[in-house]
Amino acid sequence: MWKLKSCPRCKGDMLINEDMDGWYEQCLQCSCRHELKELAKSKEQFVLAGEKRAKSDV
């Protein structure tokens, strides 16, 4: 997953990735990196919502 020109330091392109601590984004240009706790949370909610919808369809 990519976020173009979203680096707070150099406006470079950031790559969104996941490790043991959760999601983070890292800049390709300056290597600055920060965690994305909000994204991890919203992904969880998205999965839960999808499960609910799948069950109600049956």
Ligand SMILES: [Zn+2]
């Ligand atoms: Zn950068």
